[in-house]
Amino acid sequence: MKLKIITIGLLLSLGACKEDFLEVSPENFISSNNYFQTEADFTQAVNATYAPLRIVYGGAYIMGEMRSDNTHYIFNNSNRGNLVREEIADFMDNPTAAPVQEKWMGNYRIISYANQVLSRIDAATFADNVKGNLKGQVLFLRALAYFDLVQYFGDVPLLLEPTFGAADEILNVHSTRTRTPKAEVYAQIIKDATDAAALLPAKDQQERGRATSGAAKTLLGNVYVVQKQWAQAETVLKEVVTSGKYSLLTDYAAFFDPANKNNVESVFEVQYLQGNLGLQSNFAYVFMPNLANLTPIVGFVFNNQNTGGWNIPTDNLIAAYEPGDTRKAASIAEGYIAADGNFVAQPYVKKYLHLPLPQPNGSNPNTNENWPVYRYSEVLLLLAEALNEQGKGVEALPYLNQVRDRAFGAGVSPVTVTGQEALRTAIMQERRVELAFENKRWLDLVRTDKALEVMTAYGAALKASGKYPNLLPGSYNVTANKLLFPVPFTEVLVNPNLQ
Incomplete structure (x- = not known):
């Protein structure tokens, strides 16, 4: 806008x-x-x-x-002001x-x-x-x-x-x-x-950043999936797919680059803007380690002790990525090189970290990243799920494998199982790694009774x-x-x- x-x-x-x-x-x-x-x-x-x-x-x-089970936090004994975040994570x-x-x-x-x-x-x-x-x-x-x-x-x-x-x-x-x-x-x-x-008009007829007919249909499809109204979900999600308004970017990481806001894969995202108007985001800092000096990661001095250390990838999630999945390196940093030259094995989310970062406004982080609410890859995965739950496993596979083709290379690691339970497991696994750190995992666990x-x-x-x-x-x-x-x-x- x-x-x-x-x-x-x-x-x-x-x-x-x-x-x-x-x-x-x-x-x-x-x-x-x-x-x-x-x-x-x-x-x-x-x-x-x-x-x-x-x-x-x-x-x-x-x-x-x-x-x-996707993320946890780095315990920070010097910052107890955000204790409630820990309580939510720990079911307290x-x-x-x-x-x-x-x-x-x-x-x-x-x-x-x-x-x-x-x-x-x-x-x-x-x-x-x-x-x-x-x-x-x-x-x-x-x-x-x-x-x-x-x-x-x-x-x-x-x-x-x-x-x-x-x-x-x-x-x-x-x-x-x-x-x-x-x-x-x-x-x-x-x-x-x-x-x-x-x-609503279609994406190419709407001002960038505003809701579109495709966004409304994706939301509707998501609601139908949660309600287990599989046939209705199939119908409306296919309308999004066949609209010709969306496609996957070739590079998974490119979607999250603020230079590519509201791109062809974007169905709906929350708009943020760096600057001094109060519209900036801060995800990159929140998701980085809570270091007193972020220079080893961002290249300039910033005390992140009271901001960072949240949404830290778990060993459980890291192990969920298959060998050769390019989404892992695009989403997670394994650690950082400390000032003494040693590698510190502290994973953190890099999906929303794009260097060079804008300089903070004093002590306040000031980044330009939008937040993805719906991406086209999720449309494909929701459609695959809706089809599989109706016993249409063979029809579901191409939509699932479109998402995997980008992650592994076309034809490198396709899913071939068509049994409903096996394919259900494969789709939910794909949702976990494709949509990691996009606030989908907890809701997926609840709606699938897991x-x-x-x-x-x-x-x-x-x-x-x-x-x-x-x-x-x-x-x-x-x-x-x-x-x-x-x-x-x-x-x-x-x-x-x-x-």
Whole structure:
């Protein structure tokens, strides 16, 4: 999106937080009904609806990757301010944890902004095609936000009306809101994503960075897969594949290079921008070791002790890569050369590290990396899964092997098994390494009913390894009620109906 438009949208979105995150009323997002008049008004409001994505995805790795067997953390005795991240990784759940609150708050802020637009846009008097495009974008964003919430929290309040009444008064009804059964939430997600797909233009007809019909259909396909509605998933994902708007880049690593933002493989990504406008990302620093001096890695002095050491690749994940898989070197650094010339075998994620890095703003990292929400490779893998679950293993293989061909070289290491269980295992293995560090692993374990088995064994192995003496005896007590995260305690305090 154009820098000016993004900046306006961000400023519009910075509403004051209220004690009940569900009652987020963005008072400087809208002051009265008189604001929503022109195409420019609605465009700015839609831009503001994108802005909280940077909050939601800025820390999504904590619940999406560190909760899984993909990543852990470097214990830092001098930095206990981020203890809640360790608790999430170790299944020592804390309902006051900031990452959980931020996910809840950020998604409901998107929903609140989307509801403001949707309640008014049909009555606007500008070009129907522009109106449809803007409406489709906020429908997509609302569906994406609810999909994130329902996967992590289960039943969540379904809010489809704006928080302001006709007289700009906050609807003081938070004390009566309860958790909506997730089946109803999923039905609304499917409706929103379906409507968005019909309204949105294709990728080549949309401004870069905005939602498209392909993004809406990919989201819809993902929802159908999670719901095990395999035939519906097959239909909509094939529409993305046959659209001709997407293809795999030849080089896996090239997708993540900020010079290639929103490329032909990108279906939807969260937009970040280096600079002093508050739009920058910091993933590279967070995922690097927590060194007092990062010079051995980045070539300049930076104290990363209070920033880095998170989302560290596990031995379990590293062992999951097959020999010859180029994605391993593109995603993981085995270590670094210290100032004394010795190699330090400390793995870290390099997928989002592209040198030379922009200089930090003082003590704040300042990088230009976007965050991938959906890539075309995932479309292919979701389609392969949907086909296999219908007993169409032979038809599923070409989609799976397209992804492998890029990683190993065409024809070098194809999957040939067609038995449903064997192919299911192969597809999930492929998802793990192809989408590593993209916040997919924990949700995959949960939806395939593997989380309890895999994470219990992983936790036991972690404790037995002796590498993590800081682990408490109660850590990795993985039970069924820990497959969902608790509603943030701040919400329950305000609204006792949110059990």
